[in-house]
Amino acid sequence: MPKVTKKNTPFPATSMDQLLQSVSFQPPKKGLETDAKIVSISKKGVLFDLGWKSYAVLGELEVQELGPFSAHLHVGDEVKVRVVVEESKEGYPVVSMKRFFDKGRWDLLEEKFKNEGEIEVMCGDYGKGGVFIDFMGIRGVIPKIQLTQEYIDSPQKLKGQKLKTKVLEVDRQKNRLVVSQKAAVLGISYKSIKEKFDKIVIGKKYKAKIIGFSEFGVFCEVDKIEGLIHISEISWAKVIDSSKYLEVGSTIDVVVVEKNEDNLKLNLSIKRLTPDPWEELEKKYPKEKAITGEIIRKERYGYIVRLEPGIEGLIHISKVEGNDTIVVGQTVSVYIENIDAKNRRISLVLVPLEKPVAYR
Secondary structure (H helix, E strand, C coil): CCCCCCCCCCCCCCCHHHHHHCCCCCCCCCCCEEEEEEEEEECCEEEEECCCCCEEEECHHHHHCCHHHHCCCCCCCEEEEEEEECCCCCCCCEEECHHHHHHHHHHHHHHHHHHCCEEEEEEEEEECCEEEEEECCEEEEECHHHCCHHHHCCHHHHCCCEEEEEEEEEECCCCEEEEEHHHHHHCCCHHHHHHHHHHCCCCCEEEEEEEEEECCEEEEEECCEEEEEEHHHCCCCCCCCHHHCCCCCCEEEEEEEEEECCCCEEEEECHHHCCCCCCCHHHHCCCCCCEEEEEEEEECCEEEEEEECCEEEEEEHHHCCCCCCCCCCCEEEEEEEEEECCCCEEEEEECCCCCCHHHC
């Protein structure tokens, strides 16, 4: 085959065929791994400049795998390729991008994370952890709190949509990818968030803005830092539905319980801003003193009595057998039989018509 040097034409080639015809063929050795610049990319394939007097093409099988990656490849990009055929029947080298498919995706994510660049992801189902996403075959998640307000209340609407996001976490060893739609839309800087996060002090009180609810707690922000008030940290009393206690958009006082350095998240508490009602409970409710409480529910093992908000005790079923007059909602008089402050348990007995000898 006669050698043909690259033609210096005043107009750029308009198709892959024209590009291939405009170069000479000096094939590189099979198995060689090298950096290649993308010259042309389309649904039919990718054309590379290997730095020699010839271009190379992507193998046909890998062209079929190109779909999820094509949006992230551009003319002028440099990627690692490996020569698999020195000279095809058409007269040019064939290369593989398997290294890029296997490793380059993570390299790209790490580069985007480092430089706070954006990536486009495809949204899938919404689950407990957030909206599941796909990036070039890598599975990841957008935590619910990392959505803008229009989606935070109905994240399931995102299924099947493409979104611009910023990378919050990337760990190829753990196969972990976490992204933020909110950061991309609002132009939030990860570096700025990290600086603010580092200034937050555990045990200190802060103002938090409520931005959403879930079955396990309340999402909020402290100076743009993501935080969670677990449902058990809302009140000393038992909370079933956090939305009945708080309102989206409102600002409340919280205390920082824990800082997660790995994902720059805060664990917060409301109840710890007030005294624990279980402290010194034995002094408040001595055994010899009759007290009143409300029967709030019946369990198979007895009746639960609320003595005050956050303080509940149990009248065991063995102590009320034969007493059919107890009903939920009823106010009863009881004695403290035992207090286990460590495990937050109180055993109660009904006040009899005649005071038992043990309490005289």
